[in-house]
Amino acid sequence: MNPKVDDRVPVLITGGSLVGLSSALFLGRLGIRPLLVEKHSGTSHHPRGRGNNVRTMELYRVAGAEPGIRRAASVLAHNHGILQAETLSGTNQEWLFKEIDPGGSLARISPSSWCLCSQNDLEPVLLRCARDLGADLRFGTELMSFEQDGDGVTAVVRDRRTEECRTVRADYLVAADGPRSPVRERLGIGQSGPGDLFHNVSVTFRAKRLADVVGDRRFIACYVTGAEGEGTLLPVDNREHWVFHIPWHPDRGETLEDFTDERCVRHIRAAVGAPEMEVEVTGRAPWHAAERVADRYSAGRVFLVGDSAHEMSPTGAFGSNTGIQDAHNLAWKLAAVLEGWAGPGLLETYGEERQPVARATSARATARSAEHRHPGYDAPSGSGRQRNMMPVVLGYRYASGSVVGADRGTPTVPERFRVTAEPGSRAPHMWVHRDGERMSTLDLYENSPVLLSGPGGQAWHLAGRQVADRLAVPLDRYRVGDGLDLVPELGADWSEIHGTGEDGAVLVRPDGFVAWRSPGAAADPERMLTEVLEAVLHRAR
CATH class of the missing domain: 3.40.30.120 (Glutaredoxin)
Incomplete structure (x- = not known):
């Protein structure tokens, strides 16, 4: 006997972070009204995932979200480059790179540009845009179970505030539910790759005097290499709100409880080189850098996007950008099949296209962390210097059944980027x-x-x-x-x-x-x- 259905939707999305909200936005732009459920009560409060590359901003431009994102990002609009320093106030410092786009060459190949917008500022913009397009976004609501058949997916979702459960019938389920994806686990989809790379505790804090020490160095991040203050400093407002990533070594028996306010304050002061500086810890959250890619991106009518499909080292923000681009690739295919002008076989090309991109990109991200000697990462010896990252950002290619005439001998990410309209490549801007x-x-x-x-x-x-x-x-x-x-x-x-x-x-x-x-x-x-x-x-x- 079929269960009573409370809601019927074309697409159910589980996970309301960057990739889930982007999925809702892209589908909404195509006339598909999804239902999104997210177990947390609202969007992220923690400033993370801040680097949005030029390809991601092109997608947001076309989707009408770019102006709002630029406004939300205005406070960090002039921050560029990565600084490496023994302490922030010492003399042993160097810029790993000082400009994202030296010489303004991006303007010749794209109508958009890189944007530094923290996740806690970006997500509300995506939420408003998706909701304006008719998406049903339910925060504080958790996916409890799902079953699929040849015609769709039947899921049970629970309102965590009222405990009310509702049965949802969807044509398709999109899982944007993170690196420990319950949906991926339920489907029995494994992962491949090197695995865990390093661990950090992300500490948010206030320090009014820190801006005086930083001065006019408007960096994206500062890698601190001193033994007592090793970690990564990131500005939130360039004034008094900051984030510091402290290396965490659970393999040595360290627990999250070991990162007390006192320890975090002492560590930050050592990183800055100011033992008396006033520091107020306002929050902490663990995060894990890993390199893993799902063995499959779909099973029947269920699709994995973002961190549920791949994990990447944070250097270069490739993980969030790759996830957003997953969502974009999948959205038009779902819309085309739902509207009847494409066959169901089109959906099989989602994983066929995006999985090789994730494998190539995650390897480059790990190599980038090694090149930059990312704090906390004990990189294997022999990690060489990376070339221009533009091939990863704009040069990746598809060779699938949804491309006619692609050169299947060309690497997914070529060694060099060039503007081309070869089948399988990003169409040129002019x-x-x-x-x-x-x-x-x-x-x-x-x-x-x-x-x-x-x-x-x-x-x-x-x-x-x-x-x-x-x-x-x-x-x-x-x-x-x-x-x-x-x-x-x-x-x-x-x-x-x-x-x-x-x-x-x-x-x-x-x-x-x-x-x-x-x-x-x-x-x-x-x-x-x-x-x-x-x-x-x-x-x-």
Whole structure:
């Protein structure tokens, strides 16, 4: 006998931190109204997970959240670089790097830029945006159990305040429930990788005089190497609120109870080099750096995103950014299948694409921690210096059944980053004008596949309309050139940037990745586009 169902939703999300809220936002933008449950009573109060890379900010830009995030991040807008010092007030100091984007080169390849916004400031922005789009966000509510069948997932959720339990029927369940994911455990999905790397206790504190010691050094983080004060100092407001990560060694018998206020204050004073400085501890929380990736990203109608799918060393903030990008990859696929213009096989490409990215990125994050000699991390010998991290941030590639013509011999994360429109790569950014409005080509990619063609690509443009109508697939079509749908800014050559002739075409997925490219005209463009769309969207012929 089927249980009584209290709520019917297309997607149930468990976990309301950065990745869960981003999932709700991205789905909401696509017209899908999810239900999100989070066992905690509200968003994070602890300043952590602050680095949002340029790719993440591109996604938030398209989703309409970037302005609010920039406002929330304004207090740290001028903080850059990582400082390493024996003590903060001593002379033995060096910048590991001083600028995120020296020379402003990012502006040539992206309409967005890196953003330093702590999790406690970012999450409320995502919450408001998702709720405005119709997402049902229930904090203080816990997923108790779930069962799935061929048509959906039946879950029981409990309001932790009233103890009321409700039965939810969803087409799909998205697990954003953290590194110790109960959903992943329930599914019996294992993890692979080196495992634990190091442990820290994150201490929030007030110290009004610390700003005088820091002076005009507006760093993202300062790695303190002195034996008595080893750890990482992070500003919260550059004035009196700060965070210090103290190395924790449970393998030596240390417990959380050992980190008393007195010990934390003594440690922070030693790190600063100011034995009499007034320090008020306001909170503490343990965290663990690890390198693990789930062996599978889905089971039936249940999908893992964020820390439930992968754990990474914190250096570079790759874990949170990779999780947000997981959510974005999955959202358009869920929406396409739910709305009926893609086949269920499209969902299988989620893990096919994102798992290799996580494996490559987590290895780079660990190597970055070794390079920076992250406090508390006893890195193995032989860890070499890392190259430019742009290949990890913007250069990762997909070679899945949702890409036609991808070079499967190319590494997921290439050694060097270059702007390209090769199938499986992030579509290039260029400034164009549409109906007199200046916009990035990246702003076009969200709700549906997009077909771009050059000045000589009229046949592709017409074929796109015919194929979209016949397959009942939403397909936005634009011709690029002077006097056409999209007019490139002076000096920008669409054909050169996208690697086609003027009679070529590029198909871009809703997540902004190139699905297919034709360098020139085709004898039968309608037939070719039909075959491409059916393959990319896993439509049965």
